[in-house]
């Protein structure tokens with residue numbers, strides 16, 4: 001089949017952010033917008049001729065069209081085989097596993113994660129390398145450079161692949177294997193967790209609700225929770241992926257998963273509530289009457305991981321993103337294992353995981369995962385929690401209280417100001433940067449400043465460094481305020497303010513979070529002038 005060379009013109013705005021290229025669907029639908037980016041990915045890679053590429057997405061609007069386009073361009077560029085999930089579906093952790101398990105060269109994941117979908121929603125595309133993890137900055141920088149000068153892409157004139165039918169097809173010379181999106185992933189989970197113990201817990205009347213938010217984890221949760229683990233039918237709700245996520249916002253936080261939260265705080269709450277996001281890498285964990293912050297969940301899972309067979313030998317280290325609370329640090333300290341603080345974004349964990357320096361990683365943004373794949377993994381976190389609950393035979397609440405009594409509590413909150421004017425947001429950050437040198441060694445609202453800087457990460461594995469990763473003001477009493485601008489938003493700027501305070505093991509652990517942090521929240525506004533500069537009285541989202 002002849003290879004067609006199509007002339008094109010570059011777009012100036014194809015810089016990958018925290019997690020790939022994310023834009024409104026309408027932007028992606030511009031002529032050659034997607035084609036340019038896919039070709040720029042391939043132009044930035046070497047040695048893939050005849051090799052395998054994995055393609056899958058979260059099922060959002062435009063997924064189907066984008067997958068057919070990517071398959072044709074992959075065929076024309078000389079890939080030997082594409083593995084694609086049935087219906088075009090692969091959760092992000094599922095895709096990471098398929099890449100690793102089938103020793104693929106890399107993979108293309110079509111998703112805008114937790115952002116809304118549909119014709120007026122967001123779309124996204126990201127490239128993952130052979131270890132199953134997001135491409136490192138070296139590659140994303142090369143892709144961006146290429147998008148700025150690209151003048152042609154190649155494709156083939158082949159019919160669409162039938163994504164509904166599992167089995168082998170061809171696109172030009174290239175083989176296309178449509179695979180069951182869940183099977184490999186479910187097999188992996190069986191090797192990590194004590195399925196018998198969890199099954200026995202469900203058989204004993206344990207009740208759970210899992211909200212798949214009309215997104216990609218639906219098929220995974222149905223098969224694993226209700227199928228393999230025998231949870232009663234109806235345990236999984238909103239379990240059929242829809243292109244616009246049922247008109248909702250597939251972000252499993254207390255704002256967008258409010259129904260689940262209300263259920264879990266109500267009189268008829270089941271034992272355990274959980275949810276996952278658009279592409280299945282985030283998680284929300286709520287016990288009866290007890291929400292678990294992602295930072296605490298990371299610490300608790302790290303401390304309890306050996307209850308699961310896959311981690312019975314213990315963990316080698318923990319990594320967390322810089323804005324994530326220091327709760328996990330206390331676990332690492334007690335276990336005498338390595339602890340790493342990385343910039344926001346899962347891609348920074350890859351080197352540490354590959355080098356065997358850490359086993360469990362997490363971010364305050366509801367991402368937790370381990371060395372089983374190279375992405376965060378929503379369902380994995382839920383299954384590890386189930387395994388811990390089955391092993392300890394205690395409630396989520398009891399486990400959380402016990403954790404605080406042992407390690408102390410890191411009160412923690414994040415305030416997001418969405419769709420702020422970009423110029424105002426940049427000016428706020430610049431002004432803060434300017435103030436940092438004069439802050440160190442002073443006292444703010446009675447708190448002694450221990451350090452005030454813009455975080456630079458030095459990767460201990462490959463020696464690279466990444467600067468300007470967020471402004472941190474740390475106090476001698478262990479409390480901290482962090483400011484950074486989101487790298488995943490698609491409209492204006494999103495300012496994130498992270499506030500944390502440490503209360504030792506025998507301290508007071510039952511305060512309401514916003515109340516416990518009120519003085520620091522006020523101080524954050526005072527330092528950065530948030531209200532004045534953004535014109536906002538209150539955050540758009542509090543998590």
Ligand code: G1P
Nearest residue numbers: 018019345346363365486487488
């Ligand atoms: C956000 C989260 C970050 C996460 C990323 C991708 O990025 O804060 O932890 O890795 O989404 O899910 P941000 O918008 O803050 O750049």
Ligand code: ZN
Nearest residue numbers: 113114279281
């Ligand atoms: Zn996601």
